[in-house]
Amino acid sequence: QKTSNDLKVDYYVNNIEAALKAAQTYQPRKNNSDLLGNTQNSTTIDYGEFDFIVVGSGSSGSAFAARMSEIAKFNILLLEAGEFDDDLTKLPYLSTLFEISDRNWGYFSTPQQNACLGWKNRQCSFPQGKILGGSGTIDFLTYIRGNKADYDKWASLGNPGWSFNDVLPFFKKLENYQSDHINMNYRGFGGPVDVAYKIPMPNFTISSNAYSEIGIATIEDYNAQKQIGVSRIQRLTHFGERVSGSTAYVRRTFTRYNFNVTLGAFVTKILINNSTKTASGVEFVKRGITYRATARKEVIISAGVVNTPQLLMLSGIGPSNELSKHKIPVIADLPVGRGLRGNVYFDVYFSTNNTVPLISFEDGVREFLKGRGYLTGFQNSVSISFMNTRNNCTTVPNVELTYYAQETIEGQIPALINFIPEVEKFASSLNLHKDVFFEISLLHPKSRGNITLKSSNPSDFPNVNLGMFEEVDDIEVLYESAQIAKALLKTNATKYLNATLVNYDFCSDNEYDSKPYWYCAIKHVAYPSYHWSSSVKMGPKDDPNAVVDNKLRVYGIKKLRIVDRSAVPITLSGTYNPSALMIGEKAADMIKKEYGVST
Numbered sequence: 001q002k003t004s005n006d007l008k009v010d011y012y013v014n015n016i017e018a019a020l021k022a023a024q025t026y027q028p029r030k031n032n033s034d035l036l037g038n039t040q041n042s043t044t045i046d047y048g049e050f051d052f053i054v055v056g057s058g059s060s061g062s063a064f065a066a067r068m069s070e071i072a073k074f075n076i077l078l079l080e081a082g083e084f085d086d087d088l089t090k091l092p093y094l095s096t097l098f099e100i101s102d103r104n105w106g107y108f109s110t111p112q113q114n115a116c117l118g119w120k121n122r123q124c125s126f127p128q129g130k131i132l133g134g135s136g137t138i139d140f141l142t143y144i145r146g147n148k149a150d151y152d153k154w155a156s157l158g159n160p161g162w163s164f165n166d167v168l169p170f171f172k173k174l175e176n177y178q179s180d181h182i183n184m185n186y187r188g189f190g191g192p193v194d195v196a197y198k199i200p201m202p203n204f205t206i207s208s209n210a211y212s213e214i215g216i217a218t219i220e221d222y223n224a225q226k227q228i229g230v231s232r233i234q235r236l237t238h239f240g241e242r243v244s245g246s247t248a249y250v251r252r253t254f255t256r257y258n259f260n261v262t263l264g265a266f267v268t269k270i271l272i273n274n275s276t277k278t279a280s281g282v283e284f285v286k287r288g289i290t291y292r293a294t295a296r297k298e299v300i301i302s303a304g305v306v307n308t309p310q311l312l313m314l315s316g317i318g319p320s321n322e323l324s325k326h327k328i329p330v331i332a333d334l335p336v337g338r339g340l341r342g343n344v345y346f347d348v349y350f351s352t353n354n355t356v357p358l359i360s361f362e363d364g365v366r367e368f369l370k371g372r373g374y375l376t377g378f379q380n381s382v383s384i385s386f387m388n389t390r391n392n393c394t395t396v397p398n399v400e401l402t403y404y405a406q407e408t409i410e411g412q413i414p415a416l417i418n419f420i421p422e423v424e425k426f427a428s429s430l431n432l433h434k435d436v437f438f439e440i441s442l443l444h445p446k447s448r449g450n451i452t453l454k455s456s457n458p459s460d461f462p463n464v465n466l467g468m469f470e471e472v473d474d475i476e477v478l479y480e481s482a483q484i485a486k487a488l489l490k491t492n493a494t495k496y497l498n499a500t501l502v503n504y505d506f507c508s509d510n511e512y513d514s515k516p517y518w519y520c521a522i523k524h525v526a527y528p529s530y531h532w533s534s535s536v537k538m539g540p541k542d543d544p545n546a547v548v549d550n551k552l553r554v555y556g557i558k559k560l561r562i563v564d565r566s567a568v569p570i571t572l573s574g575t576y577n578p579s580a581l582m583i584g585e586k587a588a589d590m591i592k593k594e595y596g597v598s599t
């Protein structure tokens, strides 16, 4: 006789196996025709009037909409193109699988000149969450807010209200940091977003000793006063399950009578009165039917770093030359889509002769159901470090290194294969049960990209030009970091691994381990991290690249704001979900005050 726990284990194991199988033959979405259905000849149905309409339930949109619904007299409509998050998205271990599913919009970059050479047609995958909770429901859960200096820079660019001291209260408000060593000057406790360490904690001592040998100290909490150093990894988990905008905010509040959450609703246009330059609502399509919703107070766009600029441009807000190309009448000539920027990852692999005992999926699930074990983390990540390859004295890092030890679970999640044959051969030769690797994140690239329209049809994906490595110095910083990764695996602490660098065969035209060899490898297999911003940049009115002001209002258009990561004008020394959540919290607080209410 099976116990109810056994049945739960069977349920998860069967679902995981089915999802892994489906991923093997998955074909990424190519356009939005599935969201639009057959809308031809259909009439538009009135969806009603709301005080605030929020487009996109990602990290920022979820936090924002849920906080706004605390005011009983505000009627909130949250529109999300994706569907509900599900039992599989609860499992942190499966995170990479969601890129290979319809929970991802399915974007690829435009062909890059100097990067993504290992990808077919030089086009890197650029995942974005299409699901309740947005990218935070498919992301890797690492929680790094960034450096104090990053936020101070944000404010110093002419954006009062966004310095570290201004944003800190909102980080504290959203957090429920679970640690025995909380510095309450910096960290929050009791908020909706759990930040936790994996149980049991991975063996951190080896990392700590290795870093100490190359002169890098261990620090307790990189989200407190000091960031440079090596630490354990903080993740957005609650008893081992994913925490996202959905779980922390929307699912806790959407039974409020004043909060309407509509899923499967693809917003195709912001309705704007051209003579008064005022946003009045949105048009959206759900299951082939077109609806119009009206906003009494404001329309809030939180559709993320790619879709927010696309939706603005489709609605007549964007660079006039770009809009005219697609015969879209210009309502506001603004530099939408310019200045896209984000972090870049490069993985450095080492093979070892060290084997680790493996556990089965079934045992992994049993542990997960107790809130612990391998499946509650993201691969076997052990430590994270922050350093500056150019300046030993600064407190601001330029790179982040995450160390991944050997995977200790049977099987392997398939990857989204879109590599050229030489790189595919390299990728399939990796054995993550034996190999270890450092994921290097270039935190402040100088290169810039942009988002432009392919056409005026919302069915077409926009062009996502990453501009990766257009500034060669970005490659140089990754090269410098790879030398640090090599040094770490030559320390006494890591000697037992007997690690040797995995050969990038596809660069064998260059002398092994020479600088040109590393440059070749970086240009082939470095990829856009998942931390991007600035496609609808915040800045003062005289900033030629600014689209929104420091109150997130779109210049020249009334009743329209952007509340998501696309507005952030800087890169951060961290991961981007914490600041996305913070923006939602801060925007809600700001707007409530403007309307004379508070909670």
Ligand SMILES: Cc1cc2nc3c(=O)[nH]c(=O)nc-3n(C[C@H](O)[C@H](O)[C@H](O)COP(=O)(O)OP(=O)(O)OC[C@H]3O[C@@H](n4cnc5c(N)ncnc54)[C@H](O)[C@@H]3O)c2cc1C
Binding pocket: 055, 056, 057, 058, 059, 060, 061, 079, 080, 081, 082, 099, 127, 128, 129, 130, 131, 132, 133, 134, 135, 136, 138, 139, 140, 141, 142, 143, 144, 265, 266, 267, 268, 302, 303, 304, 305, 307, 308, 311, 530, 531, 532, 564, 565, 566, 575, 576, 577, 578, 580
């Ligand atoms: C694979 C991956 C891994 C990542 N790993 C980490 C990590 O480990 N740590 C970390 O801190 N950050 C990570 N990030 C980044 C982080 O998740 C994002 O920066 C953050 O979630 C962005 O929040 P957002 O609100 O700006 O946008 P999103 O969360 O992307 O939300 C946008 C929402 O709008 C919806 N939407 C878009 N267009 C429309 C439309 N027209 N109509 C209706 N709805 C629409 C989308 O479906 C989505 O739900 C990762 C991201 C990805 C994709």
